[in-house]
Amino acid sequence: MVDGWTVPGFTHERELGGGASGRVLLAVDDPTGTKVAIKYLDGALAADEAFLTRFRAAARPLSQLEDPNVVDFYDFVESADGAAIVMQWVEGVSLRRVLAAQGPTGPLAALSMLGGTLLGLAAGHQHGVVHGALRPANILVDAEGNAQVTDFATAPAGTEVRFGAQYAAPELWDGEPATVATDLYAATAIFYECLTGRPPYAGRNMARLHREAPIPAEEVPGPLRDLVHQGLAKDPGKRPKSAADLLGALEDAAVSAYGPSWEAQGRGRLTELAAQAALRPEPPKPKPSRSSGRNPVVAGKQPGGRSRTPWVVAAVAVLVLAGGAAGALTLLKKDGKNPPPDPTPAQSSTPQAALPAGGVDPAPLITQIDQAVAAAPGAAFSYQQSGCCGYPVSSRGTFGLQGDQASFTMTLAGTGSARKALPAVIVQNRLYVRVGKKWKSSALGGRGYPAAADQVRQGASVANLTTLLRSATKLTQADGIYEGEAPAAKLAQAPGLGPMYARMAQATGAQQIAFAIKFDAANRPVKFWVRAGPEKGRNQIQRGSYSQWGAKPAVKAPR
Incomplete structure (x- = not known):
């Protein structure tokens, strides 16, 4: 008790x-x-x-x-x-524990941490909730190196500085309410601590330091100084307008300084630091004072729970997701967990078809995927399509499989005539979008929301992934991640999905479709990445993730 x-x-x-x-x-x-x-x-x-x-x-x-x-x-x-x-319950350690045990994380791990933290803040802001008192104890790092934010809105209004004085924006010291801008300030101050081993300001008169002291950016690696200046601006009006804006600046700085594989390297390093910190004794709790407080450390992630998606696989859209044209290296990482075993090739006395370059036979894997998904016919998902030659679309929600048909309940956003993020439902071949208090129905396809929903239904489907595997002419496997290529012409002939790939190939001129797919130990997909066209330039990219596999209630058409 x-x-x-x-x-x-x-x-x-x-x-x-x-x-x-x-x-x-x-x-x-x-x-x-x-x-x-x-x-x-x-x-x-x-x-x-x-x-x-x-x-x-x-x-x-x-x-x-x-x-x-x-x-x-x-x-x-x-x-x-x-x-x-x-x-x-999230299985992992707090960032406070990582910093206490390991000291500075290095720039790549710090960038990965900040990216995940900003994504979490962006999601809260999208729902109208400001954190208010973000500090390292509120950021959890799981076994895969994912940063997760907890304790939104648990600091009473007007007391935020007592919960995290070293991370409190100047306006909080003046009695102003917590805002998006104060959250961005705190996230940047934590980022600074990851880089240098200490918060930007420490001393007896914290209020004066936050209000007046110069930003000590000279202690930060040169390519990241502008990022620190943006987030720690004294005037909240001079900080980025949203978490998505700061994420965009982060991506630009990281790619420019460390190359397109920065995020995979950063998550790998953050994973190592968290694992090492977990083996050390819990650091002593900060002493309470008039200007700072203590915060509980929530450890852990429930085994079998959601797989956490790296921040760069989301898209800057109305849903306040953030992304960029990152390659498959974003997915190719060691996560500290046992990968699924290599599928056992089916035994047959008849001659076998030539394996794809890379030596991995996709046939037994596809069978195991179909069996695993049939046993858990539904999941939470996120999906984003971006690139040239069409409008981006992003969505997240849940889907349930009923036979060969998948029904979705989700939030849908895009551009053009599908600009605003709206609740949506897909049942069979019809889309239902809630506008105000009413649901509007239309057939999938066409333009606007129906076109965006059709892209989500096809791109986020498990059938899309098995089609890629089945069509692959190159396929390799490492740590539970399958990376390969498939001819665009062959994919264009795939039942149901062919028109989607035909459009992607026609728009980009791609002859090969590159992809990477990660599976859990039960051979259920966890995340995926698909690209038509070059890594940089005229391309189209699909990214998505799955979690919480299991039977879902039947999705019914809204009235």
């Missing part, structure tokens, strides 16, 4: 951490056996009606927020005995 009570329906296993806002325990949901993290709020917070009113308002959008770089929020429980937040 915590302060005399336990959230009903859960059994505690052990304490994960504690701080100024409360204690965090690992618990098991009794009916399902699912492990979760429960933060029992400090008594002063639980009795603060102004805070509770504000957090109740934030709880609904947080519960609807599904993003690979945000720790899932499940429930906010109030009783006469106290208040608690039930959230995803």
Whole structure:
């Protein structure tokens, strides 16, 4: 029990951490056996009606927020005995622990951390929720090197500087409310600490330092100084307007300084640092003071939970995703987990077809994929298509397989006549888009939203991935990731998907389609990357991810 009570329906296993806002325990949901993290709020917070009113308002959008770089929020429980937040248990360590154990992370790992953090913040901002008091304890690094943000809106309004004085923007010291700009300032200050081993400002008069002291960018690697100047600008109006804008600046700086493979290298290094930090004792909690506070460390990611997508595989769109023309190296990484075994070739006494260059036979893999997906016919997904010769489209949501048909419930965004992100449903060959309080229906294809939805349905389908594997003339495998090429002409003849590849080839002039696909230990796809055209120049790129595989409720046409 915590302060005399336990959230009903859960059994505690052990304490994960504690701080100024409360204690965090690992618990098991009794009916399902699912492990979760429960933060029992400090008594002063639980009795603060102004805070509770504000957090109740934030709880609904947080519960609807599904993003690979945000720790899932499940429930906010109030009783006469106290208040608690039930959230995803993420297997990993906090960035605070990484920095305490390892010191500076190096520029590549710092960039990867900042990219993931900004994606998480962007998702919260898209749902109207500002973090308010971001600090290293609120950023978790999992076993794959993914940065995930937790504890949105848990600092009472007007007290944010007490929770993270070293990362608090100048306007917070003046009593202004937390905003998108203050979140970007805090994220940049944490980035600075990853680069140098200490926050940009430290001393007795933190308010004056944040307001007046010059930005100490000379201690930052030269190519990254402008990024630090942007994020730590004293005037919030001179900082980037959104997390997506700062992500764009990050991508430009990283590619210019370290090349297109920077993100894969950075995630690999961050993975190593987190693994090493996990083996060391938990660092002592920061001492509470008038200008800083402590924050619980939520450790872990539930085994079998969502696979976290690297930040560069998303697209800057109305959904506030961020991306760029990164190559397959974004996906090719070691994740510290056992990759799925190589498929066992089917035994036959008849002559076998020649294997693709690289020596990997796709046939048994395709069979195993089909069997694995049939056993878990549904998943959460994200998808983005970008490049020349057409309008970008991005989406995220869930889909369920019913026979050969997949039905989707998602948020859909693009450009042109499909500019605004809207809730959407695909059932059979019809699209339903909610405009205001009404649902509008139309056949897939054509232009605008129907065209964007058709792209999502085809590009995000598992059939797209098995078609690529089946058509491959080159295929290699390493660490559970399959990388290959397939002739565009052959893909253009694929049933159902042929027209999509014919358009991609015609628009880019590509004769070969390059791809990379990662699978989990059960041979279910986790993420993918597809490119028609050169790495730089006239190309079209598909990127996506899958998580939470399992049977999904049937998607019905809205009324």
